Every structure is written in C-alpha cells, then in structure tokens.
Amino acid sequence: MPGKDFAAHKYVDGRGVFYLFPALCKGCGLCLEKCPVDTIGWTERTGFLGTSTPAPGFGDPCIACRLCEFVCPDCAIRIDKIAPDKTRVH
Amino acid sequence: MPRSWATENKPHRFCPGCGHPLALKALGEAVDDLDIQGRVIFGCDIGCSLLAWDFFNLDSVQTHHGRTIPVMVGMKRARPGLICVAYMGDGGGYAIGAQHLVSAALRHEQITVLLANNSIYAMTGGQMAPTTLPGQKTETTPFGRDPEKTGRPTRGPEMARLLGGEGVYAARGTVANVRQLKNYVKKALRHQMEGRGFSFVEALSTCPTNWRTGAAETWEWVEKKMPAEFPLGEFGGDAPDGRASRPESVLREGGGEG
Numbered sequence: 577m578p579g580k581d582f583a584a585h586k587y588v589d590g591r592g593v594f595y596l597f598p599a600l601c602k603g604c605g606l607c608l609e610k611c612p613v614d615t616i617g618w619t620e621r622t623g624f625l626g627t628s629t630p631a632p633g634f635g636d637p638c639i640a641c642r643l644c645e646f647v648c649p650d651c652a653i654r655i656d657k658i659a660p661d662k663t664r665v666h
Numbered sequence: 667m668p669r670s671w672a673t674e675n676k677p678h679r680f681c682p683g684c685g686h687p688l689a690l691k692a693l694g695e696a697v698d699d700l701d702i703q704g705r706v707i708f709g710c711d712i713g714c715s716l717l718a719w720d721f722f723n724l725d726s727v728q729t730h731h732g733r734t735i736p737v738m739v740g741m742k743r744a745r746p747g748l749i750c751v752a753y754m755g756d757g758g759g760y761a762i763g764a765q766h767l768v769s770a771a772l773r774h775e776q777i778t779v780l781l782a783n784n785s786i787y788a789m790t791g792g793q794m795a796p797t798t799l800p801g802q803k804t805e806t807t808p809f810g811r812d813p814e815k816t817g818r819p820t821r822g823p824e825m826a827r828l829l830g831g832e833g834v835y836a837a838r839g840t841v842a843n844v845r846q847l848k849n850y851v852k853k854a855l856r857h858q859m860e861g862r863g864f865s866f867v868e869a870l871s872t873c874p875t876n877w878r879t880g881a882a883e884t885w886e887w888v889e890k891k892m893p894a895e896f897p898l899g900e901f902g903g904d905a906p907d908g909r910a911s912r913p914e915s916v917l918r919e920g921g922g923e924g
Binding site: 610 | 667671673674676677678680681682683684685686687688691841842844845874880881882884885
C-alpha cells in the first residue's frame, strides 16, 4: 500500500525529540492537558485547519513519557527518546 | 500511526478532540500486534462511527442503525476464517440497534464488537442518548437528564455478560488510557480467534463539539465523570481458575439459550 509522507516540525526538549505533523494536527489541545510536566504549549505555527500547533519547551523538560503521542486522536505527534549519554560519568 | 491505518485519507474526518480515532487507534494497534490485517473485516455503523469507512487498510463495510452486528454475523457464518469486527457508537448499539447486540450476545456469535460511548448523539447535533449521564445537559435535556423521567444510563458490557454468561468476553476501557483499551481489544480479538464466543468492548469516548468543552474539561468528563457512572474493567472472559470458558459448557450447564 503506498504510504503518504507527512512533513514534521522537529523540536528537541529534555529527554525527547518531539515531531509534530502540521498536516494532521487539528489543534484540539488534548496533548497540552495530558502532559504530566506541562511542557507542551501553543506555537504560532499553524496546522492544516489554521489552528495553532503544540510544541514542547513551555514547562519542565520533556520526560519522553509519550503520553501526548498516545492521546493524540490524529497521530500528529511522534516522540523519539534521546538515548542517555553513556560516556558521561555520574 | 498504526500500520493498519490507511495513510492516504488522513487527516481523517472526525472533529478535533474526538474520541473515535483513539478507539480506532487501539483497534489498529491490536490488529498490528496480532498480525491479522489480512483476515479482518471491519464494519462500521451509522452516526459518527461511519466516518471510519475508509479509515483502515482493511476490507470495510458500512451499515445502518446497529445492523453492523448482523452483517458481521452473516460474514462470520459464511467465512468462519475471517475475523469480524463491528464498530459502532452508543446510539447505534444501545438504542436503535440494541436488539442485535442482545441477540448476538445470547447466541454467542463469534464476532467482536467495539462500541464508542460518548454519552450523546453526536452526529445529529447532541441529543440525549441511552448513555447520557444523569444531570448532563444536551439539546433535548436542556435542564440536565432527569433519571426519574428518563431512566438510568445503559450499561452495555454488563448487559452483554449477563445475557451471554461465561462465553462472553465483555470489557469497558477508556480513550484516556489507550494502552489498557488496546489490551482489552486484543483480548476480545483473541477470544474470537479461539472460537470462544461473543466479545464486546466498550470505549468511553469524548465529544468536545457537543459537550461544548475545552480540552481540560473534556479530560475531566472522560476521566472522572464518566467512569463514576460506567465502571472500567473486564466483565468475564476466562474462568476464574484460568481455564478458558467455552460457550458449550455454558449451554451444558443451562446458563445460555439451551
């Protein structure tokens, strides 16, 4: 089945890379309310309906829990975890 | 995005913040995990759920007013190797199509029903549904639903389990916890694949458009108000001692239609 490619806004915050697909985001705001660290907020970049799109960086750093990805009804969010830096000595 | 979702027609037609695509995400991920995409038939009902007619890369059929269940029953009887999933809303499943749900549960039909309960008739503009919460304001109950006049909300999984007895797997999940809902859907699909009888999963869903709620109140509705009326969890399936309960044993014990 031929797939369709969607361009993403990419944001790096805390422990995650936050991809937002503006061609899918309807601006419902469910992700903002569900985020446990309140890092997601509205940006001036718009989605395909002309609504604001969400992005991280407005609260505590992202913990890459992927809750926003799970609750997005439009699959407009993808979270990639940033691998911990193993060379760092604690 | 689940592999079984069709990407060509995304973004889909549901409103912003709708719970239907979350329930369908749980179904899509369950289908992906079980690797059964080539064998599943997806039937959707009328109402908002019909907007899912081209949602999946699955063979799909759309029917009217709760008749998804008998259509799926017919397909399952004609081709028992298929895995038939009927998808509907609370209006189709509990009001105008309740007879089909009741009959399928009583007869232990080998299909899976996934029902999205958003406590309102959404597509027609927000009228009172069988699942409207007591006190909830809708277009037809502007002062809130009065249980004295209109009765209590319908509880579907409990009803299906009561009617069908042990051979029925019934569960209620919520779109606020897609992982749990996915597990319920997976169990329901396995229930069907192993020929153990009727399986029914209700998903508490959202309708910000007709509830007239913002994102924060929407979560409060679906996470706090709705589970208070509709308890989450599983209602049967496997027997308590871990043995798979089969419809034949129910019939033998006189617990079914027998």
